[in-house]
Amino acid sequence: MQWETVIGLEVHVQLATQSKIFSGASTAFGAEPNTQACAVDLGMPGVLPVLNENAVAMAVKFGLAVDAEIPETSLFERKNYFYPDLPKGYQTSQMAQPIVGPGQVEITLDDGSTRSVRIHHAHLEEDAGKSLHEDYHGMTGIDLNRAGTPLLEIVSEPDMRSAKEAVAYIKALHAIVTYLGISDGNMAEGSMRCDVNVSVRPKGQAAFGTRAEIKNVNSFRFVEKAIAFEVERQIELIEDGGGVIQETRLFDPERDETRGMRTKEEANDYRYFPCPDLLPVTLDSAYVDHQRALMPELPSEKRHRFENQLGLSAYDAGVLASSRAMAEYFEAVKDVCGDAKQAANWVQGELSANLNRENLEIGDSPVTAEQLGGLIQRVMDDTISGKAAKQVFQALWDGEADSADAIIEARGLKQVTDTGAIEGMIDQVIADSPVQVAQYREADESKRGKMIGYFVGQVMKASRGTANPQQVNSLLKQKLDQA
Amino acid sequence: MHDKTLTELAAGLQAGEFSSRELCQAALERIEHLDGELNSFITVIAEQALANADAADRARDAGNAGPLAGLPLALKDIFCTQGVRTSCGSKMLDDFASPYDATVVEKLRQAGAVNIGKTNMDEFAMGSSNENSFYGPVKNPWDLSAVPGGSSGGSAAAVAAGLVPAALGTDTGGSIRQPAAFCGITGLKPTYGRVSRYGMVAYASSLDQGGPLARTAADCALLLETIAGHDVRDSTSVARVVPDYTAELETSLSGLKIGLPKEYFGDGLDPEVETAVREAIKVYESLGAKVCEVSLPHTHLAIPAYYVIAPAEASSNLSRYDGVRFGHRCDDPTDLEDLYKRTRAEGFGEEVKRRILIGTHTLSEGFFDAYYLKAQQVRRLIRQDFLDAFDEVDVLMGPTAPTPAFDLGAQKDPVSMYLQDIYTIAVNLAGIPGISVPAGFAGNRPVGLQVLAPHFAEAQLLGVAHQFQQATDWHLKRPAFGKEMA
Numbered sequence: 001m002q003w004e005t006v007i008g009l010e011v012h013v014q015l016a017t018q019s020k021i022f023s024g025a026s027t028a029f030g031a032e033p034n035t036q037a038c039a040v041d042l043g044m045p046g047v048l049p050v051l052n053e054n055a056v057a058m059a060v061k062f063g064l065a066v067d068a069e070i071p072e073t074s075l076f077e078r079k080n081y082f083y084p085d086l087p088k089g090y091q092t093s094q095m096a097q098p099i100v101g102p103g104q105v106e107i108t109l110d111d112g113s114t115r116s117v118r119i120h121h122a123h124l125e126e127d128a129g130k131s132l133h134e135d136y137h138g139m140t141g142i143d144l145n146r147a148g149t150p151l152l153e154i155v156s157e158p159d160m161r162s163a164k165e166a167v168a169y170i171k172a173l174h175a176i177v178t179y180l181g182i183s184d185g186n187m188a189e190g191s192m193r194c195d196v197n198v199s200v201r202p203k204g205q206a207a208f209g210t211r212a213e214i215k216n217v218n219s220f221r222f223v224e225k226a227i228a229f230e231v232e233r234q235i236e237l238i239e240d241g242g243g244v245i246q247e248t249r250l251f252d253p254e255r256d257e258t259r260g261m262r263t264k265e266e267a268n269d270y271r272y273f274p275c276p277d278l279l280p281v282t283l284d285s286a287y288v289d290h291q292r293a294l295m296p297e298l299p300s301e302k303r304h305r306f307e308n309q310l311g312l313s314a315y316d317a318g319v320l321a322s323s324r325a326m327a328e329y330f331e332a333v334k335d336v337c338g339d340a341k342q343a344a345n346w347v348q349g350e351l352s353a354n355l356n357r358e359n360l361e362i363g364d365s366p367v368t369a370e371q372l373g374g375l376i377q378r379v380m381d382d383t384i385s386g387k388a389a390k391q392v393f394q395a396l397w398d399g400e401a402d403s404a405d406a407i408i409e410a411r412g413l414k415q416v417t418d419t420g421a422i423e424g425m426i427d428q429v430i431a432d433s434p435v436q437v438a439q440y441r442e443a444d445e446s447k448r449g450k451m452i453g454y455f456v457g458q459v460m461k462a463s464r465g466t467a468n469p470q471q472v473n474s475l476l477k478q479k480l481d482q483a
Numbered sequence: 484m485h486d487k488t489l490t491e492l493a494a495g496l497q498a499g500e501f502s503s504r505e506l507c508q509a510a511l512e513r514i515e516h517l518d519g520e521l522n523s524f525i526t527v528i529a530e531q532a533l534a535n536a537d538a539a540d541r542a543r544d545a546g547n548a549g550p551l552a553g554l555p556l557a558l559k560d561i562f563c564t565q566g567v568r569t570s571c572g573s574k575m576l577d578d579f580a581s582p583y584d585a586t587v588v589e590k591l592r593q594a595g596a597v598n599i600g601k602t603n604m605d606e607f608a609m610g611s612s613n614e615n616s617f618y619g620p621v622k623n624p625w626d627l628s629a630v631p632g633g634s635s636g637g638s639a640a641a642v643a644a645g646l647v648p649a650a651l652g653t654d655t656g657g658s659i660r661q662p663a664a665f666c667g668i669t670g671l672k673p674t675y676g677r678v679s680r681y682g683m684v685a686y687a688s689s690l691d692q693g694g695p696l697a698r699t700a701a702d703c704a705l706l707l708e709t710i711a712g713h714d715v716r717d718s719t720s721v722a723r724v725v726p727d728y729t730a731e732l733e734t735s736l737s738g739l740k741i742g743l744p745k746e747y748f749g750d751g752l753d754p755e756v757e758t759a760v761r762e763a764i765k766v767y768e769s770l771g772a773k774v775c776e777v778s779l780p781h782t783h784l785a786i787p788a789y790y791v792i793a794p795a796e797a798s799s800n801l802s803r804y805d806g807v808r809f810g811h812r813c814d815d816p817t818d819l820e821d822l823y824k825r826t827r828a829e830g831f832g833e834e835v836k837r838r839i840l841i842g843t844h845t846l847s848e849g850f851f852d853a854y855y856l857k858a859q860q861v862r863r864l865i866r867q868d869f870l871d872a873f874d875e876v877d878v879l880m881g882p883t884a885p886t887p888a889f890d891l892g893a894q895k896d897p898v899s900m901y902l903q904d905i906y907t908i909a910v911n912l913a914g915i916p917g918i919s920v921p922a923g924f925a926g927n928r929p930v931g932l933q934v935l936a937p938h939f940a941e942a943q944l945l946g947v948a949h950q951f952q953q954a955t956d957w958h959l960k961r962p963a964f965g966k967e968m969a
Contacts (some may be wrong), residue, residue, distance in 0.1 A: 039583050043803040045576065046563045046585060046682040048717050078799050080846070082823055089802020142807065271846035273855060276689035276796055279718055 001239070002203035005231050006211075007166045007196065008158035011173055012151050013183045014127070014191040015058045021126050021150035022049030022092065029189050033132070033143035041148040043087030048277050051076075055150040056281060058182035059099045059124050060291045062152060065176050065298055066119050068103025070288050076124075076278045080271040085129035085142050093153075095272050098123035099281065100152075105176070106300060107168040108318065117169050118157040125151050146190075152182075158197065158208065163227035167220050170194060171322075175299045179324040193218045198230045199244070209234070210244040214258050217251050226251040230258050302327055310340040319348060325362045329369045336373020339380060346376055350393050367396045375404035385469060388413040415468045419475070422459070422467050426475055429458045440480055452476060484509050485645030485968070486961060489554060489702040492648055496543065496553050503536040503543070503553025507597050510555040513646050514599070517965045520627065523641040525560045525618050526568045527600035535597045542595060551709060552595030557650040559638050560601035561608055562588055562693070563682040571684050572604040572616040572634075575804045575811045575830035585682020586717065587651060587693055587710040594709045599647055603637030606832045607801065608655055608686040610634050611903040612894060613662070615834045620891055623665060624964040626927055629888040632662030638696045639666040644965050649697035649706060653683060655690045656789055657884075657907025660919035663696055664883035664931020667921045667960060669948065670696040671703040674938050675914035676721035678707075679714030685800040687793035688719075690911040699958050700920065700948035704728035707941060726942045734946040737771035740876040746782035747881030747906050759923030759930040760882045766954055767880075767947075777875055779868040784861045785909035786901055791845050791858035792912070797835075798842025804830060837897065866913040873937045878947055881906055883919040883931035906933060916941050920948045921957035929960075 020027055023040035040047045063070045075097040078090040100122035108114050127149040132141035154173060160166045174192060177183040184191050199211035212234070214226050229251075234244045249258040297305070299321050306317035306327075320330045326347070334343040351372065355365060375396065379389045388408075395407045408414055416422055430437055433455070440451050452473070459472045484492065484506060495501055511529050518524050532555065539553030563569050563581035570576045584592070591598070605615040613621045613636030621636045623629040624644035631640040635652025639662035642650050652659040654672035663670025671694045678693045685691060695706035708729060713722040741764065748757060768774055806812035806826030813825035831839070845854035872879060884903060894900040910917045915938055922932035932951075936944040952958045 042808060044563075044582065044809070045569065045571070045579070045684040045803070046581070046680075048681050048719075050716060050718050080799050080802060082802065082805060084805075084807045084819065087803060087808065089805060090799050269848045271799070271843065271848075271851075273795060273799070273846055273851070276687075277685075277719065 003200045003231075003235050004203045004205075005161055005163075005227070006158045006199045006201060006208055007160035007163075007227060009156045009160070009166060009169060009197070010195040011154045011156075011170060012193050012195075013062075013154060013173070013177050013185075015055050015150040015152055016181065016183050017052055017054045017058070017150050019052060020148035021052050021055045021124065023148055025148065027149050031145055033141070033145060035145065037129075037144040037147055041087065041144055043089070049092060049275075051278060051281070052150060055124055056099065056283075057291055058150075058180070059122065059152050060283065060288060061180050061182060061295055062122060062154070062177065063100035063103060064288070064292050064295060065180060066100075066103035066105050068119060068122070069101035070283060071097065071099070071101050072282060072284065073097060074099040074281045074283075076275045076281075077272045078275050081268045083128065084140065085131045085144070085147070087129065087144060087147055091126060091128065092275055092278070093125035094123035105169065105172050107165065107172045109164060109168055112314070112318070115165075117159045117165075120155045120157050122152055122154040125153060127151050158199075163224045163231075166196065166227055167224050170220060170223060172299075175323060179296060179298055181296070181324075187218050187220070190218060194223065196223060196226060196230075198227055198234070200231055200234045200238070210246050212244060212247055212249050212258070214249045214251050215261065222251055222253055225253075225256050226258055229256060233258070299324075306340075310334070312340060312344055316344045316348065320344060323362070329362050329365070332369030333373045333376065336370055337376035337380065339376065342376050342380065343373070346372055350390065354397055366399060367393065371396050371403060378404050378408060382415060382417065382468065384408055384413050384415055385465070388415070388465060412464065412466065414466060416463055416466045417468045417471060419471065422463075422471055422475055423479075425459050425462045425467065426455075426472070426479055429455055429462060430479060433458065437480065448480075452480070455480065485513055485965075487648065488698045489648045489705060490699070492554055493551070493705075503539040503597065504533060506553060507532050507536040507555045507599065510599055510647055513644075513965065513968055516968060517644060517646060518641075520622065521624060521640055521644055521646075521964075522619055522621050523603055523631075523637040523644065523646065524557070524600045525570055525572070525603050525637070528567055528598065531567075532597050532599045539595050539597060549593060549595030551591065551705070554596050554649075555599045555647050556591065556596045557599050557602045557638060557641050557647045558588065559604050559635050559650065559652045561604060561653055561684045562601075562651060563684065564588055564598065564601065568601065569684065570601070570617070571608070572606040572618060573830065573832065573835070574617045577617065577811065579810050581682070583682065586679035586714045588682065590710050590712075591651075596709075602635075602641055602650060605634035605636070605658075606835050607684070607797070608634040608653055608658055608691070609797070609834050609838055611657070611661060611900050612889070612891075613637065614891065615832055617832060622891070623888050623928070624962040625667060625929060626888070627964065628890055629928060630665065630891050632665035632884070632888060634658040634662075635670075635696060636662045636665075639663055639668060639670065642666070642668050642696050642698065643962060645961065649695060649702055651693055651706075651710070652696050653686075653691055653693045654907075654911065655686050655692075655793060656911050657904040659694050659696060660907050660917055660931065660933060661884050661904065663919040664933075665888035665929065667929030667957070667962070668696055668698055669700055669703055669918065669920050669952075669958060670694070671700075671707060671918045671941070671945070672910065672916060673707060673711065673941055674721075674916045675911070676719050677711050677916070677939065677941065679712070679717040679720045681714050681716040685796075687796040688800060689796060690789075690793060692911070699952055700918065700945045701729065701732055701952075703918070704732055704945045704949070707945070721939075723939060728942055728945050731942040732946050732949040734943070734950070735771070736767060736947065736950050739767070739772040739878070739947065741767055741772050741774045742777035742872055742876030742879045743774060744779045744782065744872070744879055744881055745776050746779050751885050751902070751905070752882060753886040753925060755925035756882050756885065756887060756930050759925065760880075760932055763922040763932045763951065763955075764880055766951060770950060770954060775876065777872045777879065779865075779872060779909065781861065781864045781868050782909055785865055785912055786905060788858040788861040788865065788912060789904075789908045790841065790901060791854045792862065794838040794842030795846050795855055796842070798839045798846065801831075801835070801839055806830075834897070862912045865909050869909075869913045869915055869935070869937075877936070877943065879935040881933055883907065883933040887925040887928035887930055910935055914938060916944055918944050918948050920951060921960065922955075923957055929957075
């Protein structure tokens with residue numbers, strides 16, 4: 001039997017607001033437990049929520065980026081359940097009237113083809129706190145620093161048919177939210193996590209199979225692995241004559257497998273109802289237009305511009321536009337050196353190789369865009385050779401000096417282009433190598449091309465690599481052929 | 484001093500007839516001698532009060548005293564007070580000291596008022612008799628065998644017995660007006676959104692509203708001026724200018740159109756209460772007002788709608804009392820489930836549990852549409868009834884409660900207790916303001932006249948009540964209880 005996989009994703013994006021969604025407490029990551037939770041976040045008796053307008057603006061920008069409808073009215077509701085890290089006994093969320101309506105996202109697969117994934121809706125909600133199970137001698141500690149952090153939950157339609165498509169979808173969302181600057185997209189810190197709904201069905205069948213929901217998967221790689229495991233598990237179950245039960249599962253990254261958590265039958269009745277402490281959010285078209293005007297260029301627009309205006313190849317444009325940090329770095333290099341193609345080559349070549357080797361993000365690059373642009377300039381104006389440029393890059397990477405010029409100066413890497421000086425060195429080499437000169441002159445024209453390499457090497461050595469190799473080459477040819 | 488109104492005491496302080504310390508000391512002494520029997524206070528903060536009184540005296544000497552400087556007040560124990568117990572009349576919060584002050588508490592302090600203590604109340608403001616308090620029932624100073632009304636019964640009794648000249652209460656379904664009526668004082672429920680709810684422990688968020696209980700409408704005006712206004716911490720508080728209510732008290736009643744809702748004078752209304760209310764309305768006619776009958780056709784749906792909406796919100800608002808972060812926690816829980824179950828079983832009283840269960844049921848899947856959504860539709864109809872009535876008349880008048888204060892322990896059945904709020908509950912559903920003013924007696928127990936006005940027409944409401952108090956002396960009557968103390 002041929003099987004088809006059906007995948008839908010709920011992606012939780014932590015919004016990059018300075019303060020929480022319903023209080024003034026800071027959202028900064030990594031503080032001491034319970035130091036960033038005010039009375040409102042702690043659910044103290046008598047406290048009331050006040051909606052953070054920035055969270056609304058960010059959600060609207062996301063909606064606009066995925067071509068979604070922005071309803072005029074949205075509503076906050078309470079989702080009621082008991083959990084120790086849920087301080088109020090309910091989560092303030094949106095269900096019936098979310099802030100972002102149906103939309104779609106373009107995804108790019110590895111073979112360069114694109115397709116569209118529909119978004120069902122996106123809604124705003126507050127995050128819960130964290131239960132700490134270690135260091136409490138069998139008890140549980142509660143850290144409410146994260147409680148009240150604004151989340152945008154983006155719910156897709158079940159439009160994806162493979163783990164690769166699911167990963168491409170999350171990458172597309174990641175690019176959008178980071179471009180918009182509404183999230184740092186840091187999956188390791190939980191800024192982006194997703195619940196993956198997976199089911200399988202015989203190819204050609206219209207009805208969906210029973211799905212399992214894998215909770216809180218927090219890396220691109222884990223999403224791919226969790227789906228792969230789950231698909232295999234479900235197919236095996238069915239082929240063995242059993243059936244998939246609807247349940248919530250957890251992905252174990254140590255073992256690359258999913259495990260049952262609880263069945264949906266035991267699921268809570270969340271008793272949603274409109275939150276009486278918050279007014280409905282009404283957004284008129286002027287507000288939406290204003291947010292639209294504030295939007296930066298998005299990844300797909302950027303890709304097209306790189307291709308059409310800067311003349312980059314489709315591949316280069318795609319890679320450079322894939323993340324906002326990469327695109328900004330590239331554009332800054334381009335602006336300094338004035339040549340898009342050179343900038344693209346260096347960013348994707350030397351820089352990326354170094355970043356990959358040391359496992360660094362582009363934002364952490366020790367070589368700034370300013371420095372790299374300066375270096376490329378010196379190559380383009382023939383101040384240094386391409387070979388010397390690699391040395392200079394490494395020196396910049398190692399932090400030897402602040403600019404390419406300083407390194408060129410300090411290491412004496414400036415190309416000698418003064419014909420007189422080069423001629424002097426050539427004359428010396430010719431004078432010092434009578435045997436080789438004689439051999440050269442006796443040789444056929446066809447063999448001389450190879451033999452000249454020896455003299456070039458000697459001259460370059462004499463100049464400690466600073467002589468312009470093209471000049472050396474042509475002058476040598478002239479002088480050796482003269483006699 | 485204990486017979487005087489807030490306005491008179493403010494004048495006395497201003498004139499130097501007595502100091503704030505003397506005034507607060509006198510209040511504390513009365514509480515010490517009388518409250519053992521009355522049980523109107525849960526917490527008295529004598530030391531802090533006297534220190535604040537001294538500060539008010541110094542501020543007055545320095546010429547920078549606030550409008551309420553040195554006046555002793557009490558707060559229903561539902562208002563959060565920093566470092567001072569806020570119990571909400573519940574075992575659940577018996578050991579809870581709030582880390583912050585409610586907005587109204589801040590505003591009163593800025594105006595110079597001296598908080599004497601926190602008054603007794605029905606647990607989490609659920610009740611119409613003040614018999615649902617973890618700290619025991621409050622007695623009605625007019626008749627110690629009667630209830631003071633609920634849930635702001637502690638505040639009403641403390642004012643009626645002259646322990647404090649005024650107090651704050653909250654009104655979710657009549658909890659300021661009904662105890663004011665039962666205790667023979669004046670109580671105002673402002674328009675929903677007029678007074679910040681920040682720091683006022685939530686019972687039913689869309690209905691709760693804080694307001695003053697005092698001897699006179701003029702005193703209520705003085706307090707409302709202080710506590711009203713937009714609060715950035717409460718999104719449902721309304722950004723509207725706060726009028727000078729005191730300055731607007733002297734409006735003439737000539738030409739005022741009074742509507743009597745016929746539904747408020749039907750079956751179940753105690754004849755003595757009806758007589759007193761009709762006499763009061765005659766006083767208004769004699770002062771130049773015109774009276775006509777109006778109808779609020781959906782009145783009979785108010786109690787059922789309220790007992791769907793209020794418990795639904797309460798079931799959610801009270802989820803935070805789970806033993807995890809503050810308040811009561813059961814001993815030695817075996818696991819999380821056990822912690823929740825026993826903490827809540829031990830911490831909450833009967834009536835609170837009843838309403839949580841009702842609310843949980845009406846919000847649950849499969850019942851939500853039939854109960855909660857339907858009740859919200861009814862709520863809109865009830866609000867529309869009032870808006871239609873106010874197209875015809877300026878204010879509505881009727882009894883505050885169908886009977887005078889009943890005996891402690893007399894109401895055994897919860898539903899008959901719920902019917903106590905039959906004339907007050909619709910007002911909360913509609914969000915309009917209402918006031919109860921003393922208007923006579925049924926036997927030895929006071930009767931309240933309720934006056935209702937359109938949204939944000941508190942100035943008119945207070946003026947109408949004030950004019951009545953200029954023409955009558957029901958608000959000057961004092962119970963025999965505590966008379967022997969000077």
